[in-house]
Amino acid sequence: MNAQETTSSGRPRGRRPGTQSTRKAVLDAARKRFAADGFTATTIRRIASDANVDASQVMQFFRSKDELFAAVMSIPPSVLGLFDTAFDGPDNGLGERVVRAYLQAWEGAPEDSEPLMAMLRGAIVNNNASTQLADFIQSRLLDGTRGRAADDSDTALRAGLASSMLVGLVISRRVIGVPLLSRADTAAIVRIAAPAIQEILAPPANNRTS
Amino acid sequence: MNAQETTSSGRPRGRRPGTQSTRKAVLDAARKRFAADGFTATTIRRIASDANVDASQVMQFFRSKDELFAAVMSIPPSVLGLFDTAFDGPDNGLGERVVRAYLQAWEGAPEDSEPLMAMLRGAIVNNNASTQLADFIQSRLLDGTRGRAADDSDTALRAGLASSMLVGLVISRRVIGVPLLSRADTAAIVRIAAPAIQEILAPPANNRTS
DNA sequence: ACTTAAACTCAACACGCGTTTATATTCGTT
């Protein structure tokens, strides 16, 4: 099955897939909506209307709301790069670089932050999103901490812990909207949070287990 | 208006309010459901069925889904006490006591943790919940830190920051379900997180601003 | 010209939701 009529020269017949401009428009609208309103509150009809497209076209390109959401959620490479480079350089200042990386990822350019916000908002309601966010929290810092200190069994735990705490900070600022935290500027937050994260990722010897 | 038929002795007529057993059953079922499934995924019909009650009775006792949710979310006094007492004692060990208080509040007895879980899960979708959680994050630690250190302008910020981070930890463990963090036992988490929180709430002098 | 498939439009379906209305039953009070 799935056989396609071919000419003698083996080329497919019929109209060729055009510019994917419509698909792109839908994807853009979906990313914005999911990031702003969350998974449940976002409707396919609304996305379609935002993209000036019929709702059934959305279903044609992406096969369901879940698949559309999954397509929106993937973490942009530019964000991954942000975290990778955060670990370059000496232990000294590690906490600050990591905190900055988190804040920048979630508060930087819309193309970067929207998928992350969608992931964050969706994680409570959508299984796909919570798995993805769990992966993110669990593994993102691992590369950075690996080989940095004596490789105890709790290096991974430390990485996950720091990550979860920083995600909590972002949630409070951007999702819940705690006034005190939303209002505070990046510099103040970095100043306070950086030493704490440093303490977790590269603790002084007297706090370590082994 | 709202006048009620009264007898000559001024007492109201008609059947008196009975035991509130049904209302209580609904409230219990709702608390469990909201905590487990979140606001949107929880339906009134399901709550009613859990409580062996007709859905329209739920509407009679609580006037809407939102009001029912609000009734469920209030933070239990026993939890508030937990935080109050966490700040008794010396600066030394403050971080550990606070971390323990958070973990215990969210992982202790169901009567304590369910409203908090409902609040957490609801905060993404329900305005009421996010306001309540914002209040919680912003103010819970304030009492504890007040008067503890020189009362800089950023004492409140430090309190909110620590709170948001610990909430992030709880979200990762209990809502998102990051395997690494869910699996880890309380002792390990306290050991790693306590110094970081201590660093935020009662930082060494060289990290402070004023 | 004719065929094929992609892109698009329109209308409808089935379902579950929060909520309302109407009606029946219980039961303390007069």
Next chain:
DNA sequence: AACGAATATAAACGCGTGTTGAGTTTAAGT
């Protein structure tokens, strides 16, 4: 016994949802 409020039951309403299918138009191939 009669009343009236508290409580319970049953059926339905209106709406928005994700999703489907049928039909039309457009573009690329022979």
